[in-house]
Amino acid sequence: MLTEIAPANLHVFPYPRGARYKFPAAKSVWIFGSKEKKFKPNEEIFGEGESTDYIYRMVSGTVRSYRSLGQGRRKIEAFRLRGDIFGLDAGEEREFSAEAIDDVSVLIARRSTSVGATADYQTIHELWAATARELRRVQQHALLLAMNSRQRVACFLLEMSRRLGEPEIIELPMSRQDIADYLGLTIETVSRTITQFETKGIVKLPTSRHIVLRNPMALQQMNE
Amino acid sequence: MLTEIAPANLHVFPYPRGARYKFPAAKSVWIFGSKEKKFKPNEEIFGEGESTDYIYRMVSGTVRSYRSLGQGRRKIEAFRLRGDIFGLDAGEEREFSAEAIDDVSVLIARRSTSVGATADYQTIHELWAATARELRRVQQHALLLAMNSRQRVACFLLEMSRRLGEPEIIELPMSRQDIADYLGLTIETVSRTITQFETKGIVKLPTSRHIVLRNPMALQQMNE
DNA sequence: CGTCATCTTGATGAGACTCAATTGCTGTGG
DNA sequence: CCACAGCAATTGAGTCTCATCAAGATGACG
Numbered sequence: 286m287l288t289e290i291a292p293a294n295l296h297v298f299p300y301p302r303g304a305r306y307k308f309p310a311a312k313s314v315w316i317f318g319s320k321e322k323k324f325k326p327n328e329e330i331f332g333e334g335e336s337t338d339y340i341y342r343m344v345s346g347t348v349r350s351y352r353s354l355g356q357g358r359r360k361i362e363a364f365r366l367r368g369d370i371f372g373l374d375a376g377e378e379r380e381f382s383a384e385a386i387d388d389v390s391v392l393i394a395r396r397s398t399s400v401g402a403t404a405d406y407q408t409i410h411e412l413w414a415a416t417a418r419e420l421r422r423v424q425q426h427a428l429l430l431a432m433n434s435r436q437r438v439a440c441f442l443l444e445m446s447r448r449l450g451e452p453e454i455i456e457l458p459m460s461r462q463d464i465a466d467y468l469g470l471t472i473e474t475v476s477r478t479i480t481q482f483e484t485k486g487i488v489k490l491p492t493s494r495h496i497v498l499r500n501p502m503a504l505q506q507m508n509e
Numbered sequence: 510m511l512t513e514i515a516p517a518n519l520h521v522f523p524y525p526r527g528a529r530y531k532f533p534a535a536k537s538v539w540i541f542g543s544k545e546k547k548f549k550p551n552e553e554i555f556g557e558g559e560s561t562d563y564i565y566r567m568v569s570g571t572v573r574s575y576r577s578l579g580q581g582r583r584k585i586e587a588f589r590l591r592g593d594i595f596g597l598d599a600g601e602e603r604e605f606s607a608e609a610i611d612d613v614s615v616l617i618a619r620r621s622t623s624v625g626a627t628a629d630y631q632t633i634h635e636l637w638a639a640t641a642r643e644l645r646r647v648q649q650h651a652l653l654l655a656m657n658s659r660q661r662v663a664c665f666l667l668e669m670s671r672r673l674g675e676p677e678i679i680e681l682p683m684s685r686q687d688i689a690d691y692l693g694l695t696i697e698t699v700s701r702t703i704t705q706f707e708t709k710g711i712v713k714l715p716t717s718r719h720i721v722l723r724n725p726m727a728l729q730q731m732n733e
Numbered sequence: 734c735g736t737c738a739t740c741t742t743g744a745t746g747a748g749a750c751t752c753a754a755t756t757g758c759t760g761t762g763g
Numbered sequence: 764c765c766a767c768a769g770c771a772a773t774t775g776a777g778t779c780t781c782a783t784c785a786a787g788a789t790g791a792c793g
Binding site: 433434470471473474477492493 | 748749750751757758
Binding site: 352355360362375376380412413414416417418419420421423424426427428430431469509 | 643
């Protein structure tokens with residue numbers, strides 16, 4: 286139900302001072318059906334320009350939401366994890382594509398159902414709250430993109446640490462290329478930066494996708 | 510406060526089922542009083558951490574919405590021009606500050622009034638629409654921040670051209686420092702880039718704040 | 734006409750990108 | 764079990780972009 290979702294993607298790093306932003310607890314659950322739809326890795330969930338008939342709620346797995354630029358370039362706008370709601374574009378057409386990164390399972394709601402004539406206060410309120418959360422997330426991301434590579438990677442690791450549950454053990458579902466496209470860097474820079482963190486003893490890398498935070502405070506402090 | 514929307518029997522989104530909904534351009538301004546409040550250049554309209562009691566609608570002038578980072582650094586998140594609605598934060602406290610750049614006149618609405626017990630469909634609709642527009646704007650801005658300096662400045666000029674009305678004559682209300690903080694660049698880079706455009710005959714600079722677009726297409730094409 | 738702001742221009746260096754080579758990992762087939 | 768292919772990630776070397784620091788130029792205003 287929606288209530289569980291709010292905290293999940295509420296705070297995108299850099300952490301706002303305190304937990305000032307309280308969105309009202311959402312109560313209704315009726316907008317999503319109970320049938321799960323599954324996607325295989327790299328399978329497209331929706332593409333730019335398609336109609337915005339559905340909204341999605343992550344049950345498991347990881348999704349990248351991105352926009353294609355020219356020349357095979359790509360900007361990843363968000364990673365969607367368990368509990369996140371996505372696909373709530375305002376216009377009639379998708380502005381971003383969404384692809385499964387690993388095995389993904391989602392709940393789907395038709396827009397016409399949830400935002401149609403029968404919509405009640407609770408629903409509209411939840412959808413508005415979801416839009417507001419998304420706005421906050423993107424604002425944070427825009428701040429991140431104005432930072433240097435060390436800060437961006439640090440923020441990314443802390444964000445993943447928080448969102449994936451385990452505070453100090455990060456099992457990354459996405460590739461270096463995905464991370465690079467999310468942070469507006471190249472894979473080489475991402476790789477070098479993480480290596481640099483490892484050299485300084487800030488993180489440990491049992492494998493490239495498995496990152497252990499040994500000194501999260503050091504990552505926090507890079508933003509000042 | 511936003512949470513206290515009355516449980517009115519709202520047909521909140523009376524769109525025919527199946528019809529993809531479109532956020533209409535906000536038409537009415539009725540939630541705002543008719544009394545204008547004025548601010549002098551560099552005067553603060555609200556600051557980070559203050560309560561989000563009011564929302565604003567620009568009547569004239571220019572406002573910068575920004576967040577202070579450490580060491581006198583600053584990230585400008587948006588310029589607000591005539592007609593823009595701003596201050597619609599979802600949380601209880603301001604995440605950004607807002608300052609008048611030049612002489613500013615705004616209409617003010619108390620939140621409790623506009624989203625209180627008397628709230629009706631149109632109000633909620635407009636506020637959500639405003640949030641959705643803001644989301645889209647910030648998404649666009651995030652894409653911009655992933656580009657190189659030439660592209661950022663080009664996008665900025667085109668944005669101003671569009672928003673300030675005159676397609677090919679831009680009378681900039683803000684300083685180079687403001688532009689730089691908006692684009693995540695330095696004043697020197699902004700200045701050099703514009704000079705470069707002038708050398709190429711893409712723009713003409715009667716004065717530093719007065720920019721004439723001689724070849725807007727060239728600016729467009731920088732994004733591919 | 735001087736003063737202060739703002740903007741431009743110049744010189745230099747750090748940081749990130751590019752291209753290329755190497756290493757590491759995983760699955761597959763002999 | 765090993766060899767090898769295929770892909771992902773790391774590392775290296777060179778280049779370029781943009782930030783920094785410093786110095787002029789321009790413009791607004793008393």
